[in-house]
Amino acid sequence: MTAGRSTMVQLLGMLPAAGRGLTAITATATVVTALLPLVLMQVVGVLVGSVPRLLADDRPALWMLLAAVGVLLAVQQLAGLLLAGLSERLGRRLNLVLRTRVMKAMTEPVGLAHLDDARVQELRLGAQGLRGGYAGVMGSVVGLTHNGGLLLTAAGCAVTIVWISPMLGAILLVSHVAVGTLARRRFRESVSLLHLDPARQRRSAYFRDLALAGGADKELRVFGLAGWVIDRFDSTWFAVMRSAWRDRRRSHPVLFAAYVALGVVYAGAAYWLVRAGTDHVMGVSTIAVAIQAILGLMTLATVSQWDELMQAGRDASAAVVALERRIGEFPARAAAPVVPATGGDLVFDNVRFAYRAGSRAVLKGVDLVIPEGRATAIVGRNGCGKSTLLKLLLRFYEPDSGRVCRGPVALSALDPVAWRTRCAVVFQDYLRMAVSLRDAVEFGAWDRRGGQQALDLAAERAGLSQVLAELPDGWDTVLSPRFAGGVDLSGGQWQKVAIARALYALDRGAEILIMDEPTASLDAEAEQAVYESIIEAAAGRTSILVSHRFSSVRKADHIHVLDDGVIAEHGSHPELMARGGSYARMFDKQAELLR
Numbered sequence: 001m002t003a004g005r006s007t008m009v010q011l012l013g014m015l016p017a018a019g020r021g022l023t024a025i026t027a028t029a030t031v032v033t034a035l036l037p038l039v040l041m042q043v044v045g046v047l048v049g050s051v052p053r054l055l056a057d058d059r060p061a062l063w064m065l066l067a068a069v070g071v072l073l074a075v076q077q078l079a080g081l082l083l084a085g086l087s088e089r090l091g092r093r094l095n096l097v098l099r100t101r102v103m104k105a106m107t108e109p110v111g112l113a114h115l116d117d118a119r120v121q122e123l124r125l126g127a128q129g130l131r132g133g134y135a136g137v138m139g140s141v142v143g144l145t146h147n148g149g150l151l152l153t154a155a156g157c158a159v160t161i162v163w164i165s166p167m168l169g170a171i172l173l174v175s176h177v178a179v180g181t182l183a184r185r186r187f188r189e190s191v192s193l194l195h196l197d198p199a200r201q202r203r204s205a206y207f208r209d210l211a212l213a214g215g216a217d218k219e220l221r222v223f224g225l226a227g228w229v230i231d232r233f234d235s236t237w238f239a240v241m242r243s244a245w246r247d248r249r250r251s252h253p254v255l256f257a258a259y260v261a262l263g264v265v266y267a268g269a270a271y272w273l274v275r276a277g278t279d280h281v282m283g284v285s286t287i288a289v290a291i292q293a294i295l296g297l298m299t300l301a302t303v304s305q306w307d308e309l310m311q312a313g314r315d316a317s318a319a320v321v322a323l324e325r326r327i328g329e330f331p332a333r334a335a336a337p338v339v340p341a342t343g344g345d346l347v348f349d350n351v352r353f354a355y356r357a358g359s360r361a362v363l364k365g366v367d368l369v370i371p372e373g374r375a376t377a378i379v380g381r382n383g384c385g386k387s388t389l390l391k392l393l394l395r396f397y398e399p400d401s402g403r404v405c406r407g408p409v410a411l412s413a414l415d416p417v418a419w420r421t422r423c424a425v426v427f428q429d430y431l432r433m434a435v436s437l438r439d440a441v442e443f444g445a446w447d448r449r450g451g452q453q454a455l456d457l458a459a460e461r462a463g464l465s466q467v468l469a470e471l472p473d474g475w476d477t478v479l480s481p482r483f484a485g486g487v488d489l490s491g492g493q494w495q496k497v498a499i500a501r502a503l504y505a506l507d508r509g510a511e512i513l514i515m516d517e518p519t520a521s522l523d524a525e526a527e528q529a530v531y532e533s534i535i536e537a538a539a540g541r542t543s544i545l546v547s548h549r550f551s552s553v554r555k556a557d558h559i560h561v562l563d564d565g566v567i568a569e570h571g572s573h574p575e576l577m578a579r580g581g582s583y584a585r586m587f588d589k590q591a592e593l594l595r
């Protein structure tokens, strides 16, 4: 089975998911709409053949026949409209089904490794709409019913011609199918060229989104990048398209020759019909039917805009299936916890990790103990792997070798989702979600039933009370000026929201507080106050702080220095200062800069 046909079968197989009843009604309407022209063809044949006789003998019968043609034409029009409406509805529903499947597939894996996979990103883009995408899915369902109907009608026309004259039928059928096969093959080849360079397509989509999706608005203006971004989009897009256009141009002479040949066949058929009529071998009625049937065969030899529409939807739906398959290679959530979670120290036992197989290891054998109920800090140069350690702790990635344990239990033996419910986290690149402040804070905890008191306490501890008092709708204010009544927050205020989110989670039962540069955007006074509150809120719990701010780090019970993929030093602040190693040097440097 060719790729084109198998993706068509795939698309057809997806239709019931968009509604079994609607699929059945649409299929029935397609068949009925396809049969109507065949009936009309016969009635017109009868009409043409009997006009002279009925004009002379039976005018009422003539009127009846004319009325039948009129009614059939009207019904055909109405059936066409009904079919378009039904197939659009079916297409829209399929659209929704596929979009939901993509969203599920992308969010299902427990880890983040699939997001680093270039193939996943290419397929996501293909599924999402590089070339028509979801909108194309709707169009392709409309095209499918339209083309399916035309094909059925053409089959009926072929049978009719073969029945009138097997020889003429065979010649016409073979020539139409041959030209149609050629036209479709050329069409598929030129479309497949568009898939040759998915990496470049993704690059061009990146530049398009940079201009359209927001997020880089300030930089585009300050650095005067708008023109550059548009140029890059144009050049990468045209590089992808140019080869397809070149190929299309190359195929034009071949197709032109094929259609000229088909024209010759038509001329021959017309001559044969005229001869058959003048020689009285064939009646006018049969000739009228034959002419209509030959015209109905045209569909077999042409590629229309419906084929293009169908192709876009087929590509998108095939990309959805391929995306799901690819993402299936990454671990999804375990069905149930393998081992019940216990308490205990968090232990990294000779952990090695690289983001990609064969690439440089970020962690080269980390041995690290994070004592239960105590505050631990991790420091080290930019890019030494501190955030990576936290990602392994949260099981966004799994170690290549070694183990991360809580007490005696390896984290890999726990259900990752259940494990994460025990963690309250402040990420370095914290989430700035355009939702109400209430949602933004409550999202931190899996158990969100803390009520107003828990929210207020988290806000107070995170230093958010003043901000809250100034918000137009208090807790219900949407945190984005892009929505009606919404406001934007400053960088530091956003960071306080992130801290409040983690403190709320701690209040709602999380056992471990994980913070990656939680106070980097806060002014010195706010940092001091907020960090004191965090320590108070986390008293007796395990907390892990990754930070370059030694004023906060020094307060931890235990400090680890990560360097070149291993723990180079560890101890309390006084112990590390007394040792005079890299920690002491970094601390002194920062203190000196502040003096």
Ligand SMILES: Nc1ncnc2c1ncn2[C@@H]1O[C@H](COP(=O)(O)OP(=O)(O)OP(=O)(O)O)[C@@H](O)[C@H]1O
Residues within 6 Å of the ligand: 116, 355, 356, 362, 380, 381, 382, 383, 384, 385, 386, 387, 388, 389, 428
């Ligand atoms: N998703 C990823 N894919 C490939 N490499 C990555 C990825 N994330 C991080 N890295 C690389 O891993 C190394 C460690 O990054 P990590 O973010 O853990 O450093 P860090 O110590 O937290 O740095 P910083 O102090 O600047 O926040 C860096 O060289 C970085 O380029």
